[in-house]
Amino acid sequence: MMRADAVLVALVVASALGVVSAQHQARKLHTEYEREQARAQALAVEWGQLQLEQSTWATHGRVERLAREKLGMRLPPPGQVLVVEPQS
């Protein structure tokens, strides 16, 4: 009788310790998950800022100015345009 009780008590204690350790594990993993989520958020923000930067550099006005002033490009006068059409 006594022996059976002792075994049961030992089992209960072991299970209780198991719960504690599982809870601890869960919390540690959750913290990690939160950290990764925060990182994902930060990356999304950075992505938005990079998109903004890209479209600011690629403004049509800026591209036109650079093409005209720096690269010396210009629109071809109508006489210089050849239209290529497929022969059907």
Place this chain on the structure above:
Amino acid sequence: MKNPRSVTFNHNPLLKRDLPAWRPRLVMLALMGCSVALAGRALYLQGVHNDFLQAKGESRYARTLEVPATRGRITDRNGDILAVSTPVRSIWALPADAQLEPAQARELARLLEMDANELNRRLAASRDFAYLKRQLPPELAKQVADLHLPGIHQQQEYRRYYPGGEVMAHILGFTNVEDKGQEGIELAFEKQLAGRPGARRVIKDRRGQIVEDVEAIRPPRDGQDVALSIDGKVQYLAWSALREAMEQHKAQAGAVVVLDARSGEVLALANAPTFNPNNRANLSGAQLRNRVFTDTFEPGSVMKPFIAALAIDRGKATPDTVIDTGNGRMTIGTATISDVKRNGLMTVAEVLQKSSNVGTVKLAQQFSADEMWHLFDQLGFGTPLNLGFPGEASGRLRPAKSWRPIEQATMSFGHGISVSLIQMARAYLVFARDGELVPLSLTRVDGQPSSGRRVYSAETARTVRSMLVAGPKGTAVRAQVPGYTVAGKTGTARKLENGRYARKYISSYVGLAPASNPRLVVAVMIDEPSAGQYYGGAVAAPLFSRVTEGALRALGVAPDVPLTPLQLARRSAEEDAGRSTASRENM
């Protein structure tokens, strides 16, 4: 010295005396009463009335966090970003807690780019709460946080950026400091764009780290992205051409609309004067005005083709029908209508080409007021477009019953009726789409456009289109675009001021291109050109030509008149040109 008496508890001499039996019982009873009271109280606090303590306990470790949601982005039809929200931080202070050393205050003022005195004034204020600076870039906010100043706090907010700046200002509108739409698309699509922040309850440990999710009270919902029908390239071309025309003609204001004739999408919409949506200090009402939508004007001669088309559609005239415009003057009641110069006998085609008022009135007089009203109504004049754009004007179209004969006459050449530029552009879709009118769209239309409503027969629309082709003889020589046929009509209308026509003009041109297979409808309007010229043919037509030329090229529309003798690619040469021709065929 006496020996001390040995004392044991069992043999306490005091106990030797017989105590009355009730005394221990009384003590016993008192002790039991106390423990029952304690047990009762414990039961009460833990079983019956437990909310308060439980809440107190929870507040030590559970937190409700707000989960931010971002506002949707706005892109053009090619996916280029036109508006995007990024997080910024606002710095606020509790003046009572913020006791700063002078050196600290100076450092803070430097980071916030504020005057140190102004900062001290704000901190000295007797308010409980004061914003020091709103919408600070995150890097700067971090430097402020690193100062670890007492009573200085931060809060995350979003700020909207518009990389397109002034070019897109009027279409997009803007948001306020809370990132809510105030104008333009931002307001029109507020429901779609706005994000809804969520909330969740978590358990935090001693170090402030989240260790457990208790519940998600509300999941956050990010705003949806909106893809506009606007084409960034066409928009830029329209805007820069408009800006040049404004300078050249010293005009008060101007506007350009470009529509896709196939789908009814708005490809470009430019206004002048404009503003920079990223820096909205010192804005005036004139800059904010989206004239394309909110301003109505008497369109003048651009109205004439609709009357001619009605006459042709009902079989009351053909392009070659001859109309006698006499000496270019015509009296109805007490008013006289006159042409710029006398033209005598003209065909209907010439009436449009030379823009004869008398000729148009003679065409219009064959119809009843009801018939004309019905035409105007079908073309969408007098009713707002219902695109959801804030402040859309409906224009003025009075009921046919109240028309006097002179009014019916003037309406035929665009006076006594008022429309917005976008209404006029849309109405010209009937000529571009073989008589059909479709609803406009500010967002990208994928797939088939919604079905239209027929106003004229296809044949009539094509006939009128060919009559409108800008040739070397008409009022709009300068609307021509090299390489393409364009069809359109000039308009010059005097402005109404206090009910009288003033010597101020609105010069306009509405046209479509290429005339053989219309792809675009372009409407331009210049308000009060004051550099000498004011006729539509001289002011608006060149602007139309520039916008149309650029837009056709940007969209890769094949020219329909030869610039130089056409070079037909041979089979062998097709290999080289294969890619570009293939893509053109697909368009």
